[in-house]
Amino acid sequence: MSPSPDKVKSCCAAVYDSELARALLGDSFHPGGLTLTRRLGELLQLHPGMLVLDAASGKGDSALFLAQQFGCDVVGVDLGPINIAEAVRKAENAGLTGRVRFLQGDVEAVALPSDSFDCVICECAFCTFPDKTAAAGEFARVLRRGGRIGISDLTRNGPLLSELEGLLAWIACIADALPAREYTAFLEAASFRGVQIENHDDVLLAMARDVQARLMGLELMTGLKKMDIPGADFAQARSLARAALQAIQQGSLGYIIITAEI
Ligand SMILES: C[S@@+](CC[C@H](N)C(=O)[O-])C[C@H]1O[C@@H](n2cnc3c(N)ncnc32)[C@H](O)[C@@H]1O
Structure with missing residues (x-):
């Protein structure tokens, strides 16, 4: 049975605010970073x-990076208060509070x-939203006519092992990952058109290997009492x-980038 929407949201924000997420995933x-x-x-x-708009902006690194690399202004929104506080600090340190x-x-x-x-980005988060119709509708609402959306997210094809169905898997963006055509359907139902999909399975494989290696290291460090999580x-x-x-x-x-316009 799927966990309740409120439980998914509060746990997701708490996990991504946690020391463990930082230790496993880095910045x-x-x-694909x-x-x-x-x-x-x-x-x-x-x-x-x-x-x-960076929807579900995490610790703010993408928002700051896009402002620095492309010269755009960015607003990041996230549920996690600790991540938001850290993102604000980073913007101050980078001298970007006027633009991010x-x-x-x-x-x-x-x-x-x-x-x-003008644009909405949403990286590795759309699949965790319990109400994807509402999220896609909000993205369409805040965009100007002709505005564009770019989502990067996990895809699933066929049934998954039972280990990949629980709350932790949901938070890790796996349990409610969808086939690419279903993400497309959510966007089209919110009036987006011209959906384009680019495959990036390779970066997901690299990240999974990296997380596994970091997990082993963390377990070793906590076992040796050199670290406490x-x-x-x-x-x-x-x-x-x-x-x-x-x-x-x-x-x-798998992992894809989806783009579309309104
Ligand atoms: C996998 S992280 C991705 C963070 C960021 N986009 C990145 O790529 O670094 C998922 C993020 O989604 C946020 N999140 C989940 N549901 C949300 C919601 N309904 N509204 C805002 N943020 C949400 C979590 O707090 C978490 O920071």
């Missing part, structure tokens, strides 16, 4: 003068004006990482 909470963020920026043809802002909020019902953004369930995380790697190698999990 960028999505496969800032290299894939750059690709997203290129596909959306970001340039100075544009206003971009961060707000705590739920992108399924975002407190931002209609027709106000409160609440970490290493056995569950190990089993999830193993099952995810297997699913990627078998082609039942």
